[in-house]
């Protein structure tokens with residue numbers, strides 16, 4: 001569910017075409033050309049203004065959570081114990097992810113304190129104290145308890161898709177195979193990459209699911225082809241808004257470099273469902289498009305003029321994230337996002 005953006009297989013489907021005649025070749029080529037134009041047109045449309053992931057904070061009135069889940073979450077962030085051999089094998093298995101995102105920190109199986117700090121601040125700013133964040137940790141038994149405690153998701157979903165997702169995590173552990181993701185049935189974020197923006201993206205999924213009255217159904221429809229584009233866009237747009245709120249040009253630049261190709265994998269996969277014979281080139285095309293648009297947007301972030309631009313009309317009021325008012329069970333006043341109200345690398349005071 002809401003799997004990490006790098007959790008895709010680069011060469012998932014064969015795209016070999018059976019060419020048994022000149023006419024077949026000709027029609028195949030014209031089909032390819034038409035498809036290429038069609039796909040290019042869609043990408044061009046998505047790139048209009050070069051900001052398909054326009055900053056849009058997820059509006060939250062309240063979180064649908066429960067006391068049991070909240071109690072089962074302390075501490076909010078946990079780390080797996082060090083296992084150098086296993087993590088080295090995991091690093092190697094994660095090479096395709098590193099290539100897709102063009103970032104060696106993908107599926108690194110080590111999360112630096114700097115990355116954790118950015119994540120902790122996001123948790124703090126959004127009051128996500130009911131979500132467990134496992135940093136390179138394998139804990140299916142504990143997650144089983146979390147699944148049972150997560151009454152905010154209907155039991156019908158928890159004991160079907162929830163059990164299946166948990167079984168998948170137990171049998172194909174991310175600790176070895178990587179794949180940052182959020183599991184809405186256990187209410188747990190699993191992180192294996194040392195990329196702050198990815199941790200924010202997965203946390204944004206948690207924020208998105210937590211505000212929904214029917215998170216199980218929202219998770220189930222993620223399995224329908226093309227639909228994930230919606231979930232992914234909601235999460236990534238929240239991250240872009242948050243990065244702008246932080247006011248850290250380097251982090252915002254990195255955000256574009258990672259979020260766009262990651263989104264491109266979903267665009268490519270969605271296109272591939274319509275043209276299964278061309279699934280692989282479409283998938284790769286989506287990634288390349290993401291890198292191109294991401295680099296372009298990143299190049300527009302100028303550290304020299306950043307502060308003046310972000311403090312100006314560009315940020316206000318459209319990009320200011322909405323305030324998180326309160327959780328249904330957590331009686332606390334949560335900080336309101338205000339542009340420039342806090343420094344970029346403020347140390348979080350999250351109680352974990």
Ligand SMILES: [Zn+2]
Pocket residue numbers: 002003004005201205232235
């Ligand atoms: Zn995602």
